[in-house]
Amino acid sequence: MYAAETAEREFVAELTGEAGRRLTSPELHRIALQLFLDHCAEDEPNATGQMLLRIAIKACPYVANIEDILAAGREIARGRIARELPGLTEWAAAVEARQLPLPIVMSCEAYLDKARETARAVTDRYFGVQPVIVTGGDGLVFEHDARGAVLRLPVSDVYEDLPAKVFETWVLFEALGARHGVLKIDDDTRVLPDITADIDEARAVFAQADYMGVAISSPLHDRCWHHGKCATLVSPFYGKPFVAPWARGALYFLSKGALTALTSHYLRFPACLSGELYEDKATADILHALGVSTFDFAIESVFGLDTDAPERGVAAVEH
Numbered sequence: 001m002y003a004a005e006t007a008e009r010e011f012v013a014e015l016t017g018e019a020g021r022r023l024t025s026p027e028l029h030r031i032a033l034q035l036f037l038d039h040c041a042e043d044e045p046n047a048t049g050q051m052l053l054r055i056a057i058k059a060c061p062y063v064a065n066i067e068d069i070l071a072a073g074r075e076i077a078r079g080r081i082a083r084e085l086p087g088l089t090e091w092a093a094a095v096e097a098r099q100l101p102l103p104i105v106m107s108c109e110a111y112l113d114k115a116r117e118t119a120r121a122v123t124d125r126y127f128g129v130q131p132v133i134v135t136g137g138d139g140l141v142f143e144h145d146a147r148g149a150v151l152r153l154p155v156s157d158v159y160e161d162l163p164a165k166v167f168e169t170w171v172l173f174e175a176l177g178a179r180h181g182v183l184k185i186d187d188d189t190r191v192l193p194d195i196t197a198d199i200d201e202a203r204a205v206f207a208q209a210d211y212m213g214v215a216i217s218s219p220l221h222d223r224c225w226h227h228g229k230c231a232t233l234v235s236p237f238y239g240k241p242f243v244a245p246w247a248r249g250a251l252y253f254l255s256k257g258a259l260t261a262l263t264s265h266y267l268r269f270p271a272c273l274s275g276e277l278y279e280d281k282a283t284a285d286i287l288h289a290l291g292v293s294t295f296d297f298a299i300e301s302v303f304g305l306d307t308d309a310p311e312r313g314v315a316a317v318e319h
Helices: 005-019 025-039 047-059 066-084 086-097 109-125 159-176 199-206 256-268 279-289
Strands: 102-106 132-136 141-145 148-153 182-186 211-216 246-254
Touching: 005 025, 005 047, 025 047, 047 066, 047 256, 066 086, 066 159, 066 256, 086 102, 086 141, 086 148, 086 159, 102 109, 102 159, 109 132, 109 148, 109 182, 132 159, 148 159, 159 182, 159 256, 159 279, 211 279, 246 256, 246 279, 256 279
Parallel strands: 102 132, 102 182, 132 148
Antiparallel strands: 141 148, 182 246, 211 246
16 A cells, blocks of 8 residues: 655655755654655555655654554554455455455456456455455556456566565555454465355354464575566565465465564564565564464365465485
C-alpha cells in the first residue's frame, strides 16, 4: 500500500534545503507530525498523510507516544482502504464473519494466471471463501470479477523484493482488521482430491498458535535458494545467520497478535528487511526477537492442500 521512498527522500531534501543545514531525526519527526496535524488530520485519508506518519515513526521509533502514532497510521490506512478499495473491506468483513484467517495468495504479474487457478481451487476447500491474490504494481488497485480477486500494491514485483511486498501486504491487512489473522498461500498450491475440510477443525487449529506452518529448523539450509530468480544483481549467497526455526513460505498462518507485532516492528525499523531475500525467514527472525515462536504444523493436512515445496534443507558438508 506504500511505495514512497523517493517521495520521502525528496521531502527530507526539501526541508534540509529550507533549513540550510542537516536536520536531526527528532526535528524531522516533529515537522512531519506538525504537517500531518496542520494539513492531513482533518482531511480525507490520503497517501501524503500516510507518508508523513511513517516518516515520524521511523525518525523516532522510541518516542513515548509511538503507539498513538502507529494507531493514527492504521486509521489513515483503514480510511484509504474504505474509500479507495471498498470491495476489499467487504471481502474482509465476509471472511471474518466466518471466524477464519484472511486467505492471501502471494504472487506477481508474471504468474497471475497460475495464481487465479490456485485461488479458484482453494475457494472450494476454504469453505467457499475466495482468496485475494496480491501482486506488485504501479498503484493501489483492487479488482474483483469472474476471474478472481486481485489486490495490486505500489511495490516492486521482482523476486528479491518479495519481503517488502509481503510486509506491505501485512501492513494493509493489519490496518483493515484481520481479527482472525491471515493465511499466506503460495501461488502454486494444489488442492488434493477427495478430501473434505471441517470448518470447526480449521478454527481449532488456528487457535493453537500465533505463528504456524511447516518449520525449517536446521541452520543447514540452501543459501542459494534465490539464485537465478532475481531481476537485479544480487549475491548468489544468502548472507544472514540462522536465528530460529521458521515456517516455510509455501503456507503459513499469522494471528492478529503476531500480525500487529510484526507490522509495528517493520514500520518502526524498516531496515529489518535490508539485505533480506527470504520473506518467510525474515518473518520468523523478527517474531522470534519479539517473543513469538514458530509452531510446527502442516496446515496443508487440514485443507487437503499440496504446496509441493522443494526441500530447502541441505546435508552437512563433510571434509
